Amino acid sequence: MHTPDNPVPASSAGERRALLSLSLTMLLSSLGTSIANVALPTLITVFSASFQQVQWVVLSYLLAITTLIVSAGRLGDMFGRRPLLLGGVGLFTLASLLCSYPSLPLLIAARAMQGLGAALMMALSMAYVADIVPRERTGRAMGLLGTASAIGTAMGPSLGGLLIGSLGWQAIFAANVLLGLAVFCLLQRHLPAPATPRRAARSGYDYVGTALLSITLGAYALAMTLGRGDWGLRNNVLLGLALLAAALFVISQQRASAPLIKLSLLARPLLVAALVMSALVTSVVMATLVVGPFYLTHALGLSTTQLGLVMSAGPLVAACSGVPAGHLVDRFGARPMTLSGLLLMLAGSSGLALQPVTSGVPGYVLAIMITTAGYALFQAANNTQVMAGVAAEQRGLVSGLLNLSRNLGLITGTAAMGAVFAMASKAVALTASQPQATGSGMHITFAVAVLLIVLALLVGLRSRAPQMQTV
The missing domain is CATH 1.20.1250.20 (MFS general substrate transporter like domains)
Structure with a gap:
């Protein structure tokens, strides 16, 4: 019906x-x-x-x-x-x-x-x-x-x-x-078109919650992106503002008659696990985009043209993997394929963390292809697992939350993984880094990435709820 x-x-x-x-x-x-x-x-x-x-x-x-x-x-x-x-x-x-x-x-x-x-x-x-x-x-x-x-x-x-x-x-x-x-x-x-016209309940929209959530996310995003890795007073103030607005948002959702996000929704293990896993693995994917150009240029000595070709390998694999990944999800189930995608990402990130510089471009591209294929499989399975179990009246909200977790992963991954790489390579001016230092920076950065994927795997293994149907 x-x-x-x-x-x-x-x-x-x-x-x-x-x-x-x-x-x-x-x-x-x-x-x-x-x-x-x-x-x-x-x-x-x-x-x-x-x-x-x-x-x-x-x-x-x-x-x-x-x-x-x-x-x-x-x-x-x-x-x-x-x-x-x-x-x-x-x-x-x-x-x-x-x-x-x-x-x-x-x-x-x-x-x-x-x-x-x-x-x-x-x-x-x-x-x-x-x-x-x-x-x-x-x-x-x-x-x-x-x-x-x-x-x-x-x-x-x-x-x-x-x-x-x-x-x-x-x-x-x-x-x-x-x-x-x-x-x-x-x-x-x-x-x-809709089967019947939808009633627009404008009076039930949570304007206060929307404003507080926007302040929270905007302040956090600015804290992570301003300064280009140079964390200072401005970043601390913005992060503090984000925490304060987040606390006020939670209070407002508890008191609102028609909250923007029902807090009971965030008590559902499957949804919370999906959001956490998405943010973690997207941070890892962002590391390939942040660290990759420096490693390929300063450790492997690629020209700008060569760099562009190698960096296109990941997006091309993602473009080719999406539909086959979806078929695997439909055939074998969302949860097994979610975990399989994470295992592929673990294998690819481990390869980036352990491979010697002497493996050159082929070794790097192979590891990136494995990581990206795993990410495509994870995304298709994770999104399917969540969206297939959501009631129609909350699909837009849950879809927004999934996309938000991805964006927060991109923002956090850019700041955090870039900082790890900069510290690990022990270089103030990365253009002056020696190949060995740049290689060391990449290895340590992806060792951190491996830990993030292991954490995502643990979260996925603990989430066993078969449905997330809302009422």
């Missing part, structure tokens, strides 16, 4: 078209993250600005997603996923158009708008899967979304570099406008 909160089930052909549309939505949001990074050197020249100024082109996008993604998912549960998903794509497209105007303050503000649109797109695309795909095919659908996200991440730097080199920096945002319009049209045509 289909409730008013569920869309009309799609036919087999309609299901495929809807999934393709949702996958392109995930690709667009991940492309928005990665395509702007390559433009930072150009923006420094164009606007005669410092790196600290232009880095907000990236930070504003990341901060908007991190602070708003849980609220985006909750709003989708309350007011309907389809209209808010379409609104998110529309907002992302409009913001992309505004990004092309030659003003750095406007560019930063427009990127924050893009981040809000991307938060809606990411949270609601994953939530929509459980609405239109039968439970026995959820793994494949989650794998497809993961593949699309990986493709967007992988193609961002190369596509951005090509567009900037041939058409100028505005072209990267113009491309997002064209892709956004195409995705909007596909969603409008192929996403199934």
